[in-house]
Each structure stands twice: as structure tokens, then as C-alpha cells.
Amino acid sequence: MNSLGIVKRLQLGGDIDAYCGKCKEIREHVIAALSAQGAVERVQCRTCQSNHIYKEKQAKAASTRTSTRGSRKDTGSTAESSGPLRAYSMQEKFQIGDRVEHPKFGLGVVVESRSGKIDVKFGRELKILIHAG
Known part of the structure; x- marks a missing residue:
């Protein structure tokens, strides 16, 4: 009509x-x-x-989307972490279990260490970073 x-x-x-x-x-x-x-x-x-x-006319609904990205402050593995929080630097040497604060990725925990590289878990994301080891 x-x-x-x-x-x-x-x-x-x-x-x-x-x-x-x-x-x-x-x-x-x-x-x-x-x-x-x-x-x-x-x-x-x-x-x-x-x-x-055919798609009928759609009214613009308010977005109810939530962030799927983990919080930078939540490492999700605090039971594994040990020692004081250390600022990340390529000149530092890190070991498994060290807590790291990265300027871009936030707080993380070292989960793997090999020559010159470490795997750091930041929330749900795993990043490979360079270190002095």
C-alpha cells in the first residue's frame, strides 16, 4: 500500500x-x-x-557487537607467570614464565624461549619477539 x-x-x-x-x-x-x-x-x-x-527494507539497528579481542591487561595465564613485571626491551634476556609489559601489545607471559626469540602470550594472541638470549 x-x-x-x-x-x-x-x-x-x-x-x-x-x-x-x-x-x-x-x-x-x-x-x-x-x-x-x-x-x-x-x-x-x-x-x-x-x-x-530480495532483502526487505532494514532499519538501522543499534550495534550490539562486542569486542572479541582480549583485554591488554588480562594475560589469561597468570598461574604460569612468575617474577616481577618487566618492561620489554630487545636488549633484555627473558626466560619462560617471565611477565612482560610491551608498549603496543600490553601485558604478556613468555611461554617459549629460543636463541634470539621468545614467544609471548598477550591475552589470546601469541607474538614472537626478539630478545638478547
Whole structure:
């Protein structure tokens, strides 16, 4: 039903407003396919000419997304860590279990040590860093 109260019948080749994933906006589309029940299945965007499944108008919902990245302050393995917190420096030598504070990655724990390199766990991420060992 439009603003005048007239019921619009959906038919092939007819116009309909739909969300276009390529344009990322609600645009005018041409109906390209209807289901047996008469529902719109596929449309073609009049702006970008892309064919896609019909998506009804979507209101912009408030984002409820949460961060999946671990906190920089939480190492997730405090039981393994030992000793005082040390600032990371390439000139320092680190051992397994040392707690490290990195200027970019935050707090971490050394989980592996080999010649010249250490594996440090920062939350859920594992980073390979250079050290003097």
C-alpha cells in the first residue's frame, strides 16, 4: 500500500524498494523473480545493476557487537607467570614464565624461549619477539 492507500500488486518487472548489498543502501529495484506464492525472491538494482536475493527494507539497528579481542591487561595465564613485571626491551634476556609489559601489545607471559626469540602470550594472541638470549 502506498501513501495514497492504493494497494500495489507485485509483478515481474515491477518496481520495489529493497536493500542492496553492493550499494549498502535501500534503493529502487526491478522484480526479477517471484515465488509460487507471489512473494518477491530476486531483484535487480536500478543503480548498480546487480542481481541478488530480495532483502526487505532494514532499519538501522543499534550495534550490539562486542569486542572479541582480549583485554591488554588480562594475560589469561597468570598461574604460569612468575617474577616481577618487566618492561620489554630487545636488549633484555627473558626466560619462560617471565611477565612482560610491551608498549603496543600490553601485558604478556613468555611461554617459549629460543636463541634470539621468545614467544609471548598477550591475552589470546601469541607474538614472537626478539630478545638478547
